[in-house]
Amino acid sequence: MAAAAKPIRLTTTSHVVLCLLDLAGEATPYELKQMLVNSIEHFWPVPHTTFYDEPARLAKAGYLSERQEQGGRRRKRYTLTDLGREALRAWTQAPGAPPSQYRDEAMLKVFAGADPEAAFAGRIDWHRAQLAELEGYLANLKEGHEGRREDEWRGPETTVLGGIEYHRQMIGIFERFRDAGVR
Amino acid sequence: MAAAAKPIRLTTTSHVVLCLLDLAGEATPYELKQMLVNSIEHFWPVPHTTFYDEPARLAKAGYLSERQEQGGRRRKRYTLTDLGREALRAWTQAPGAPPSQYRDEAMLKVFAGADPEAAFAGRIDWHRAQLAELEGYLANLKEGHEGRREDEWRGPETTVLGGIEYHRQMIGIFERFRDAGVR
DNA sequence: CATCTATAGTTCGAGACGAACTATACAGAA
């Protein structure tokens, strides 16, 4: 029914919104942001303002339906339309994905001649904190297993396991680097 | 002398340009892009069009001086001004840096329920190719050591070593994942 | 009912990104 106004390009950000809404059923921008923390944020950072812009954009193009709460904050609640569900399915099932990106300003500083110790200060602690967060989230997920269909938790769990592995390896890299001293 | 017109915010992109020009002495946008390939691109991707926009922006603010070739393509050649050199130095010497970011659309797909084998198809090969490229670049760098001041190659070399380590670990992660089969 | 803090939402402008296109240079074939 939702008349697709003008066609838009679906970006990765779009798919983040679509897949969060698929999990949540219905959600406000604020709730979407909460869902991101401790989960996908580790692999795809999204600033919170995006969750106010992007759903509106998707709704206008017919991928979401939007309804506004009547009292209080009059928040907007979004759900997937059939078009949105279909777009998500198509994206999910298409094999492959663009190569991953690793962005590190500290690397840049070292490239420019900075002292690595200084540039990477705090990194090990940071990765450890991320790791701890993900491990907590994993425990949470496991508790929620009973009474859920596997396809509801398998994806998030694999992702979190991947993240844990990633941070472990990064910690290893920086520890070895530190122990090697200034080369 | 270069009258600093209106002050601009220096972004990471700005610092990429500044540090490349510091290495090159003088360069055209095209040359800057060439320098990026096989080196910083691994830690900070920058689309080539940026090297036409950003130097112009920096020049307008007094960080670079700009002169245009007379014949042929009338390319613009940029060099650091004292202001630019100072900005680079300040950034390089400031300790710390924002946390690194890892972005991976395949992870997102898995989160959304995709088959990991399909989503990560080709990843190991891709990391191996990156690794090979960096190893080649490292060999290049080593050849260039003689007759150069250490501070000209130490930064790039450390960076490349870091990149090599990074890709090795990522290959390890994906190999272990593959060998574990579908969990 | 005043105030504090957490939660929720918005605005805006600058910057990043990439598709698509144009232009120049140069080498070898016709």
Place this chain on the structure above:
DNA sequence: TTCTGTATAGTTCGTCTCGAACTATAGATG
């Protein structure tokens, strides 16, 4: 010479992304 192909070099433009700064509502505390 002119033509053609290909590599090199540069540009335009619109959309998307980002984050700082701000406003508003809700519920708790005194």
